[in-house]
Amino acid sequence: MSVLKGMRVVEGSAFVAVPLAGMSLAQMGAEVIRFDRLGGGLDAGRWPLAPNGESLFWAGMNKGKKSIAVDMKSPEGRELITRIITAPGEDAGLFLTNLRVRGWMDYETLSQYRRDLVMVTLTGDRHGRPQVDYTVNPALGIPHMTGPVDSDEPVANALPAWDLIAGNMCVSALLAAERHRLRGKGGQEVEIALKDVAAATLGHLGMIGDVTLNSGDRGKSGNALYGAYGQDFVCADGRGVMVIGLTDRQWRGICKATGTVEAMASLEGRLGVSLADEGNRWRFRNEITAILKPWFAQRRVPEFEAAFNDAGLTWSEFRTVREAVEQDSDLSTENPMFTEVQQPGIGTFRVPAHPAVFSALQRSPARPAPTLGQHTEEILADVAGCTGTEIAKLFDAGVVQSPTFAKPRNAA
Amino acid sequence: MSVLKGMRVVEGSAFVAVPLAGMSLAQMGAEVIRFDRLGGGLDAGRWPLAPNGESLFWAGMNKGKKSIAVDMKSPEGRELITRIITAPGEDAGLFLTNLRVRGWMDYETLSQYRRDLVMVTLTGDRHGRPQVDYTVNPALGIPHMTGPVDSDEPVANALPAWDLIAGNMCVSALLAAERHRLRGKGGQEVEIALKDVAAATLGHLGMIGDVTLNSGDRGKSGNALYGAYGQDFVCADGRGVMVIGLTDRQWRGICKATGTVEAMASLEGRLGVSLADEGNRWRFRNEITAILKPWFAQRRVPEFEAAFNDAGLTWSEFRTVREAVEQDSDLSTENPMFTEVQQPGIGTFRVPAHPAVFSALQRSPARPAPTLGQHTEEILADVAGCTGTEIAKLFDAGVVQSPTFAKPRNAA
Numbered sequence: 001m002s003v004l005k006g007m008r009v010v011e012g013s014a015f016v017a018v019p020l021a022g023m024s025l026a027q028m029g030a031e032v033i034r035f036d037r038l039g040g041g042l043d044a045g046r047w048p049l050a051p052n053g054e055s056l057f058w059a060g061m062n063k064g065k066k067s068i069a070v071d072m073k074s075p076e077g078r079e080l081i082t083r084i085i086t087a088p089g090e091d092a093g094l095f096l097t098n099l100r101v102r103g104w105m106d107y108e109t110l111s112q113y114r115r116d117l118v119m120v121t122l123t124g125d126r127h128g129r130p131q132v133d134y135t136v137n138p139a140l141g142i143p144h145m146t147g148p149v150d151s152d153e154p155v156a157n158a159l160p161a162w163d164l165i166a167g168n169m170c171v172s173a174l175l176a177a178e179r180h181r182l183r184g185k186g187g188q189e190v191e192i193a194l195k196d197v198a199a200a201t202l203g204h205l206g207m208i209g210d211v212t213l214n215s216g217d218r219g220k221s222g223n224a225l226y227g228a229y230g231q232d233f234v235c236a237d238g239r240g241v242m243v244i245g246l247t248d249r250q251w252r253g254i255c256k257a258t259g260t261v262e263a264m265a266s267l268e269g270r271l272g273v274s275l276a277d278e279g280n281r282w283r284f285r286n287e288i289t290a291i292l293k294p295w296f297a298q299r300r301v302p303e304f305e306a307a308f309n310d311a312g313l314t315w316s317e318f319r320t321v322r323e324a325v326e327q328d329s330d331l332s333t334e335n336p337m338f339t340e341v342q343q344p345g346i347g348t349f350r351v352p353a354h355p356a357v358f359s360a361l362q363r364s365p366a367r368p369a370p371t372l373g374q375h376t377e378e379i380l381a382d383v384a385g386c387t388g389t390e391i392a393k394l395f396d397a398g399v400v401q402s403p404t405f406a407k408p409r410n411a412a
Numbered sequence: 413m414s415v416l417k418g419m420r421v422v423e424g425s426a427f428v429a430v431p432l433a434g435m436s437l438a439q440m441g442a443e444v445i446r447f448d449r450l451g452g453g454l455d456a457g458r459w460p461l462a463p464n465g466e467s468l469f470w471a472g473m474n475k476g477k478k479s480i481a482v483d484m485k486s487p488e489g490r491e492l493i494t495r496i497i498t499a500p501g502e503d504a505g506l507f508l509t510n511l512r513v514r515g516w517m518d519y520e521t522l523s524q525y526r527r528d529l530v531m532v533t534l535t536g537d538r539h540g541r542p543q544v545d546y547t548v549n550p551a552l553g554i555p556h557m558t559g560p561v562d563s564d565e566p567v568a569n570a571l572p573a574w575d576l577i578a579g580n581m582c583v584s585a586l587l588a589a590e591r592h593r594l595r596g597k598g599g600q601e602v603e604i605a606l607k608d609v610a611a612a613t614l615g616h617l618g619m620i621g622d623v624t625l626n627s628g629d630r631g632k633s634g635n636a637l638y639g640a641y642g643q644d645f646v647c648a649d650g651r652g653v654m655v656i657g658l659t660d661r662q663w664r665g666i667c668k669a670t671g672t673v674e675a676m677a678s679l680e681g682r683l684g685v686s687l688a689d690e691g692n693r694w695r696f697r698n699e700i701t702a703i704l705k706p707w708f709a710q711r712r713v714p715e716f717e718a719a720f721n722d723a724g725l726t727w728s729e730f731r732t733v734r735e736a737v738e739q740d741s742d743l744s745t746e747n748p749m750f751t752e753v754q755q756p757g758i759g760t761f762r763v764p765a766h767p768a769v770f771s772a773l774q775r776s777p778a779r780p781a782p783t784l785g786q787h788t789e790e791i792l793a794d795v796a797g798c799t800g801t802e803i804a805k806l807f808d809a810g811v812v813q814s815p816t817f818a819k820p821r822n823a824a
Contacts, residue, residue, distance in 0.1 A: 003588045020616060024581075028588055042659050045690060047639025048622035048630075056618030056625070057639075063616075107771070126747060130662075130726045134637050138644070138654045139740065141733035143635070146570040147559055154644070154652060154730045156635040158558040161573035164613060168580035169436075173768040175587035176415045176440055180772075182594065188772035199743050200764035201576060202733060203750075203778075204432060204475075206468030208743070210460035211734040212761035213468070218460075218733065223555070223568040225546050227459025227469075232550070232566070240566060242550045246427075247454050250542075278457060314542045318566045321553035321614060321630065322623040328551065331611050331620070335538060338615075349624035352612035356585040359519070360592075360600035366615075 002029020002364045008092040008383075009174070010035065010085045011065070012105070014042040016133070016160050017194065018098040018122050019061035020167030021174070025096075026064035027354035029364065033379055034065045035081055037072050038401050040372050050346045059343045062369035063351065068380070069373035069401040076399045078104045083384045086114035093187065094178060096170060098122040100130075107189035116187035118177045120170050125195040133160040136198045141207075141217075149222045166197045229254075229281035231289050232318065233296035240318035241301065243292070248276060253313045257304070258295045267291065325350070339365040376402040414441020414776045420504040420795075421586070422447065422497045423477070424517070426454040428545070428572050429606065430510040430534050431473035432579030433586070437508075438476035439766035441776065445791055446477045447493055449484050450813050452784050462758045471755045474781035475763065480792070481785035481813040488811045490516045495796045498526035505599065506586060510534040512542075519601035528599035530589045532582050537607040545572040548610045553619075553629075561634045578609045641666075641693035643701050644730065645708035652730035653713065655704070660688055665725045669716070670707045679703065737762070751777040788814040 007030040011022035019034070026032040036044070046057040068084070071077040082104065085095045093114045100123065103109060111117045124131030134156060137143060143154030173190045181187050202208055211217065223232040229245035245251035255261045264275055267287055273280045281288065301317065308315055325331050333340060333350060341351035351366040380386040380394065394400045419442040423434035431446070438444040448456070458469040480496070483489040494516065497507045505526045512535065515521065523529045536543030546568060549555060555566030585602045593599055614620050623629065635644040641657035657663035667673045676687055679699055685692045693700065713729065720727055737743050745752060745762060753763035763778040792798040792806065806812045 003592050016617075023616065024584065028584075047691065047694060048618045048626070049691065050621065050625050056621040058618075059621065060616045060618040124726075125742060126749075130724075131728075132637075132642075132656055132658060132726060134642050134656055135654055135726055135728035138652070138730040139728040140736045140743075141731055142571050143730060144732045147567050148563075148565065151560075153560065154635065155559050155567055156644070156654075157569060157571065157573070158632075158638070159554050159569065159573055159613075160617075161569070161571055161576065164573070165576050165580055168577055168584060169768065172436065172440075172580060172583040172587060173770075175584060175591065176768075177770060179587065179591060179594075180415050180770075182591075186772060188770055190771070191769045192767050195742055196747070196749050196764075196767040199747070200749060200767045201571075202736075202743075203762065203764035204435065204472045205428075205572075206460045206470075206472040207733050208737055208763075209462065209468040209471065209755070209758070209761045211737050213462050213759050214460070216734075220570075223566065225544075226570070230544075230546050232568070240550070242547055242568075244544055244546055246544060246546075279459065279461065282459060312542075314536075314544060314547055316543075316547035316551040318550040318555060319553055320556045321619050322628075324552045324614075325620055325623050330537060330607055331552075331614075335608070335611070337538075337608050337612060343621070346621070347625050349621045350615065351620075352608075352615035355604050355608040355612045356581065356588075357603045358585075358589060358592075358600055359602070360598060 001361050003358050003361055004029040006091045007031065007094065008033070008089060009094045009096060012081070012095070012097040012099045014098065015046070016061070016163035017167035018096055018170060019043070020164065021096055021120075021170035022065060023061055023063055024168065024171050024354060025174070027364070027366070028356070032065045033068060033084060033375070033383065034062060035068045035070055035084065036372060038069050038398075040069070044372065052346070054346050056346065059346055059369040064367040065370060066375035066379060067370035067372055068376045071399050074399050076394065076397070080380070080384050080394070080399070081105070082110065082113055084379060085110055086117060087383050087385075088114075093117050094174060095119040096174060100128065111187065114187070116181055118174060118181055118187045118190070120174045120177070120190045120192070122166060122170055123191060123193045126193045131195050133157070133163045133194070136162050136195045139195070140198050140202055145218045145220055147220050147222070149220050151220065162194055162198045165201065166192060166194050169197060224285055227282050228278035229285055229288060231285065231292070233293060235296050235301050236298055237300035239301045241296065242316050242318065244314040245281060246278070246314070250314050251275070251281060253311050254292070257308055257311045257313055258292060260291050260295065263291045264288070336363060341366055341368050343368045344371060371403050373400070373402040376400050413773050415770050415773055416441040418503045419443070419506065420445070420501060421506045421508060424493070424507070424509040424511045426510065427458070428473070428575035429579035430508050430582060431455070432576065433508055433532075433582035434477060435473055435475055436580065436583050436766060437586070439776065439778070440768070444477045445480060445496060445787070445795065446474060447480045447482055447496065448784060450481050450810075452481070456784065464758070466758050468758065471758055471781040476779040477782060478787035478791060479782035479784055480788045483811050486811050488806065488809070492792070492796050492806070492812070493517070494522065494525055496791060497522055498529060499795050505529045506590060507531040508582060508586060512540065523599065526599070528593055530586060530593055530599045530602070532586045532589070532602045532604070534578060534582055535603060535605045538605045543607050545569070545575045545606070548574050548607045551607070552610050552614055557630045557632055559632050559634070561632050563632065574606055574610045577613065578604060578606050581609060636697055639694050640690035641697055641700060643697065643704070645705060647708050647713050648710055649712035651713045653708065654728050654730065656726040657693060658690070658726070662726050663687070663693060665723050666704070669720055669723045669725055670704060672703050672707065675703045676700070748775060753778055753780050755780045756783060783815045785812070785814040788812050
């Protein structure tokens, strides 16, 4: 039993944000039907790939969904998709998309078939132009504040952060609109532009007020925690650690654990400032770091690891993803969020469930992603209301596919 | 009229994720009451600051909320907070927090006063240890895949991406749990760990499968779009651009617009591969970039800007935040998401509303953040049910504050 059990969401999507939104809903218990064109959508082969060439990305983004593959160039295919999106049911009529299809698949047309449809559309920008994480991020300035202090080169996020934020926002928007509908107030279209998500976030973080009211631009500060103290250090064993002095408690903890209480006090005396003020820790971070650096340079991580943990310091090691997967129990099946899942056609690896734990409900373990079109017949019968004869005709005419009928996805 | 009108959420929080969650709910129309200790919480002075030292971050993260300041060390203060969190109302009894307070403010205790309480708690990691964006990110490997190709130095995100994702997930989780409660299934606690959000995301993006099934680690690829083609270029006027060839259409668009169709065809011939395959565009990105680089180096942005837009290419310029705010109309009040807002005690600047546009409802413009304790009296009267006499006594005893009674926030 999961928190959204009974809800049905239809998803027509590609790439990160909207697939993630659908997957989050599926992992919270909704029945999520993803439809794709024959052969797979734009993200069917998205990297990273498994050794056999299948997309690990697709498997990751579509866990627990049902998949139907339909020829959307044919009128029959379009009619099927329309029926699936607008199928009856109090907890259905919910559609998530980032495919910019005008005409048959826009809100105006679809809502003629189901007046209380809730449709959440993610666009690139508010003008309807395509944008991706990799264009929004440079346009709004984050790469110019990322990376080594002494460099002028912009550094893009390796993580598609804007997509991930926008995907989660699509979930909220869908649930908010469905709540409104449950109160008898009808359906609606919800539009979210990826670039607006990023622009709003700059405002939320105070960055727009900053450049409006202050002079200059934030600039790069390496791996320092902005606005307080937090810094990376290299230890005697070559391992890197990140140490946080954001709150007063954390800051005092660092000084105590590294035996630098007196050194910091004399730094305060020399500078004539109190480092209890987070802004002073930020302004004089280089002076603070000069005191701490030798301490870390002289010690291997195992020498202080236990003491730091016992003292309740907030710190971590720098690891690669491989090291994290191999070494960190939070990425192992000791963490109940993870299960070893056999992903058909790909292999077995640790797969995460939804991070939220709902205390009144059993946690649902992660399910594998479907293969393309795996649920085509089931969806045609149960959702589109097709008879067995109709279904057979649709397969014969090549309007739909399932793994038994489909050509290999990567045939090109 | 906003989509969540009528809902009341109480928030006890600091920093990014949970304040963002509360603010998103407020911007969708919920009444959000944020309580803080006297003098302000841990994030009361978080950077960036306005010229007068007030926190632009706090103003950004608390827009449209109501604020009450309470001495939570006193039994009276704790009782008030308990009454506010558990106040009656079908659309109330919703509590968001990242303050780890055992005892009087945990779910077990609070739910004794309101059995159907929905409480969403964001923790650091699943063990209950504090974690921040700056520790989760290094621990899970993103800094080792960020930054220049020729560097071994880890590069942290300048954007608190994990916090922003987790904050949006708190919104979804709260709405999902409230939906469940609306169906007569009671309240519950929802726990989300920041580190689990990050760990799950690695899985969703295929990164865990990648290191499990493939050898090696992803490593750094500079500003290249991972897995297909997308690259940054410096133009003749020194300006940087990002150009995307993720989809086949985008890729063909770049080649056509830069007149490199033949050069790419002969590259394909030399390499014996098709660049219509996104994986080949990734594998041979350096060879592709070598062809495109002189084209950009010889041209100023205004020379190709219009042609790129007319051709529907997906591209953008690298800008600083200041340049974006000054030059990009999507960050101006031409974008209906933004309004010039006078933030009391700070100044006037452009402030974003919620990025989602709900078609059945009027878009609510952004509202300023409260000053600390601005709504103390109102909340005591309307939510905690205090009489005028009781309220006066609470102020006299120093249990609560409002701006007229409060000591200056930055008195330290």
